[in-house]
Amino acid sequence: EPEVTQTPSHQVTQMGQEVILRCVPISNHLYFYWYRQILGQKVEFLVSFYNNEISEKSEIFDDQFSVERPDGSNFTLKIRSTKLEDSAMYFCASRERTGNQPQHFGDGTRLSIL
Amino acid sequence: GQQLNQSPQSMFIQEGEDVSMNCTSSSIFNTWLWYKQDPGEGPVLLIALYKAGELTSNGRLTAQFGITRKDSFLNISASIPSDVGIYFCAGQGYTGNQFYFGTGTSLTVIP
Numbered sequence: 001e002p003e004v005t006q007t008p009s010h011q012v013t014q015m016g017q018e019v020i021l022r023c024v025p026i027s028n029h030l031y032f033y034w035y036r037q038i039l040g041q042k043v044e045f046l047v048s049f050y051n052n053e054i055s056e057k058s059e060i061f062d063d064q065f066s067v068e069r070p071d072g073s074n075f076t077l078k079i080r081s082t083k084l085e086d087s088a089m090y091f092c093a094s095r096e097r098t099g100n101q102p103q104h105f106g107d108g109t110r111l112s113i114l
Numbered sequence: 115g116q117q118l119n120q121s122p123q124s125m126f127i128q129e130g131e132d133v134s135m136n137c138t139s140s141s142i143f144n145t146w147l148w149y150k151q152d153p154g155e156g157p158v159l160l161i162a163l164y165k166a167g168e169l170t171s172n173g174r175l176t177a178q179f180g181i182t183r184k185d186s187f188l189n190i191s192a193s194i195p196s197d198v199g200i201y202f203c204a205g206q207g208y209t210g211n212q213f214y215f216g217t218g219t220s221l222t223v224i225p
Contacts, residue, residue, distance in 0.1 A: 006156075035215075042215045043157065045212045045215075048210075055211065056210050056211065058212075091156050091157070102145075103204075105149070105156035107154075107155050107156040108155070108156045
């Protein structure tokens with residue numbers, strides 16, 4: 001069964017550094033998402049992306065965050081200048097289309113900011 | 115953002131018992147999803163619901179989309195140790211395409 005894959009599985013970064021988290025959505029999916037989950041808390045929406053542009057974003061997704069689909073397969077989340085509170089699991093999800101279609105999640109990247 | 119209240123927060127049950135958990139929202143949704151998350155892994159889709167009143171099963175799991183469109187429940191029958199994990203509901207409203215997640219129900223099954 002097709003899967004959403006994320007790399008790396010764990011990223012350790014110094015505060016203030018830039019980090020790029022990578023995702024390969026399921027190949028025929030058109031909608032892409034990033035979510036964040038702070039340890040022990042619920043999954044929080046960051047951003048959705050369709051047709052090469054952001055379609056929605058939450059208040060968490062400030063100017064430090066950006067997303068890109070640089071080619072036909074990868075979907076990336078960049079954090080420009082990381083803060084301690086950015087430490088969390090970051091999940092990518094994809095969806096074939098809107099309507100009666102679920103989201104499928106990757107296994108996440110654990111981001112640790114030192 | 116939307117608030118989804120999920121209950122109970124945690125459950126400790128004996129193997130073989132049935133489990134019931136639910137999710138309520140302050141506004142109506144057009145899609146309800148139920149996920150299970152194991153430690154260190156991403157949410158895995160269990161059941162998707164797209165129509166008010168819909169009742170859907172996946173093995174020992176049954177979920178329903180409430181007729182008010184503001185709630186959903188998940189039942190697990192005859193629980194087994196591998197059911198241990200955190201169960202999340204997620205809902206999508208009629209505008210936008212983001213999903214809002216519940217706070218999770220942590221399930222512990224005692225053999």
